[in-house]
Each structure stands twice: as C-alpha cells, then as structure tokens.
Amino acid sequence: MRKKWLFILTMVMLISVLVLSACGGNQSNNTAPTTDGGDKPKEEVKPTDDGKTYLFKAGHSLTEDHPYQLALVQFAKAVEDRTNGKVKFEIYPLSQLGAERELTEALTLGTADMSISSTGPISNFYPQMGVVDLPFLFESREQAYKVLDGEVGQELLKGLESVGIVGLAWAENGFRHITNSKRPIQTPADLKDLKIRTMENPVHMAAFEALGAKPTPMAWTEALTALQQGVVDAQENPAIVADKYKLYEANQKFMTLTGHVYSPAIMMFSKAVFDTLPNEYQQIIREEAKKAGDYERELIAKMEQDSLNVLKEKGVQIIENVDKKPFRDAIKPVYEKYGKQFGEDLIDKIINTK
Ligand code: EAX
Numbered sequence: 001m002r003k004k005w006l007f008i009l010t011m012v013m014l015i016s017v018l019v020l021s022a023c024g025g026n027q028s029n030n031t032a033p034t035t036d037g038g039d040k041p042k043e044e045v046k047p048t049d050d051g052k053t054y055l056f057k058a059g060h061s062l063t064e065d066h067p068y069q070l071a072l073v074q075f076a077k078a079v080e081d082r083t084n085g086k087v088k089f090e091i092y093p094l095s096q097l098g099a100e101r102e103l104t105e106a107l108t109l110g111t112a113d114m115s116i117s118s119t120g121p122i123s124n125f126y127p128q129m130g131v132v133d134l135p136f137l138f139e140s141r142e143q144a145y146k147v148l149d150g151e152v153g154q155e156l157l158k159g160l161e162s163v164g165i166v167g168l169a170w171a172e173n174g175f176r177h178i179t180n181s182k183r184p185i186q187t188p189a190d191l192k193d194l195k196i197r198t199m200e201n202p203v204h205m206a207a208f209e210a211l212g213a214k215p216t217p218m219a220w221t222e223a224l225t226a227l228q229q230g231v232v233d234a235q236e237n238p239a240i241v242a243d244k245y246k247l248y249e250a251n252q253k254f255m256t257l258t259g260h261v262y263s264p265a266i267m268m269f270s271k272a273v274f275d276t277l278p279n280e281y282q283q284i285i286r287e288e289a290k291k292a293g294d295y296e297r298e299l300i301a302k303m304e305q306d307s308l309n310v311l312k313e314k315g316v317q318i319i320e321n322v323d324k325k326p327f328r329d330a331i332k333p334v335y336e337k338y339g340k341q342f343g344e345d346l347i348d349k350i351i352n353t354k
Contacts, residue, residue: 060116061093067171180194180234211330227250257319
C-alpha cells in the first residue's frame, strides 16, 4: 500500500513539473516566433499615457494623389496606431493651410503644426538650406540620398531648430524641368527674356537670371493663374507636379527635361508645438516621419515616368536628351556667388559624394 501511494505522489509531482515548465516557457518568450525560428525583437514599446490627446494639422501644396499626401497619410496612421490613438493628424493638401513659404513661416511662429514642403521657400527663414537648391548640384537620386541622409543633410535638418522648426525627415519633390508656352527650349539662348515663375528662392532666381530669363518669384498658389493668364510664360517643377496640376491646361506646351535642380522636400514640425509633446511621442513622430519620407521618395521615383507619359498624351512636347553643359556653364557665376555664402568646401563635399 505504501509503495502505491509513493508511486502516485511521484507521478503527481512529475506531471506538475511538466505542466509548470510548459507554462513558464510561453511566459518567458513573449515574442512571436519568426519563420526562421528566430525571435523577433520585442514589439515597439507602447508609450506611457500622459492622459492627453493631441490633434495636429499637417499641410502641403500639392494634390491628394501626390506622394506628399500619401506619405502624410501613412505617417498619420502609424503615429496614431503607436500612440494608441492619443496623437492624431488632419491632412490639408492644395495649400489649404497656406502656400509653402507662408506655412513654413507659421511653423517658425508656432501658429501651424506640421508640413511637408520643398526646400525652395525654406531658405527665406534658414538661408543655409539654399545650398541644396543649387542647380546641377545633385546628378542622381542616389547621390542626393547619400548627402541628405549623411552628415550634411542631418546637419541641415538640425540647423532648422535655430529658426523654430524641427526637421523630421528628408523627402523628395523631384528633379525640376522647365515648361513654357512659347517654344521648345534646347539651349540657354532659348530662355532669353522668357518670363519664368520661380519659387521664392534667391538661388533659383539668380540661376534663371544667369540663364538670360526673367525670373518672377511667387507662391505656387499664384503660379497657376499667372500661367493661365499669360502673366508668366514658363515655370519649372518635376513632371509629377506638371501632371497633377494639369499645366497642359495652363498654356504649357513644351517641357524640357533639364533636371536642373534635384528638389528635396522636408517633413517639418513647429518646434514650439513639438516641444509640448512627451518625449516618447516625439520619438515616435521622428521614427514614423523617417519611414514616411523614405516611402515618399520611392513613390516620386516610381510615378515620374507615368507623369511624363500623361504629359505626352495631353500634347505636351517633351524635349529630352538636353545637352546640360551650356546650362551648367551659364550658371557658374551663381556658384561663385553662393560658394562664399554656403561654403565652397561644403559644395565640393556634396558634388564629390558619389
Ligand atoms: O513643393 O512651389 C513649387 O514650385 C514647389 O515645387 C511645389 O509647390 C511642390
């Protein structure tokens, strides 16, 4: 009888040990197994709840089907998900919160929350940013990404804080090309006395003066009317902007693929607003802005050829394989002038980044 009870006790203890070790195994491994049998890192840390909810407005100057918008939509969803719905965004395209220069100024003043904008107007508030707007500075997206995602670009983003802006991440507007209502542009001589709308950007204005044109700076919101009414003959923007804004309906009959400026864009937050957020929310916003900026760059690169095809279908004469050397030579005085302002070493460093 004694042996029988001893056996039963032993079996009960053995079964208990087996059951406990099985449970303990699940608790210690609170990560989902991956397909390769490894363990994924722990899920993103969920921020401690400060009990507050935040609703921000994010604006830009382009259309609802442009990568600026699509990137902000992805960004907003990711931030809302990761903050358990505590940080939300309303997105305003079509310059509804103001044209790029106006909205950038509002960020510096803390009267607007967030934007994605081309760098063009930013140099009115942070002059050093103008270095990236130098024509023919970037020969390829790869070079641009290396520079902007490296020390030079990160320093430029950091420098924005001196004027009240948090530069969250680089994105892309695209390579800018020239459209006009008058004639095919093949050489700088074809630009002579052409009234061209430029961004409110001193480097661009100097460049088009050096090319013999008549630069007329204005916000994008005014540009469309000016083109339609013939106040200006030309403008310069990536093909996707010309497509989404149907510039073929604004007398733009010719597009010359000069690619004269690689136009970066920046996802920005007002520092006065950003600083009111708990650090964990700030970190989430920074992380998701970087992801959204990378996503936006991919979209721009993918959509560029589609937009060129649309412009061709709509009757725009596309002038391709342009000899860029005469254009580069004509704007050398711009490099001499701005080399002193931005630093010749910095410009050389950017140009020599391969
Ligand atoms: O940022 O104003 C411009 O030409 C800009 O390239 C455009 O609004 C996209």
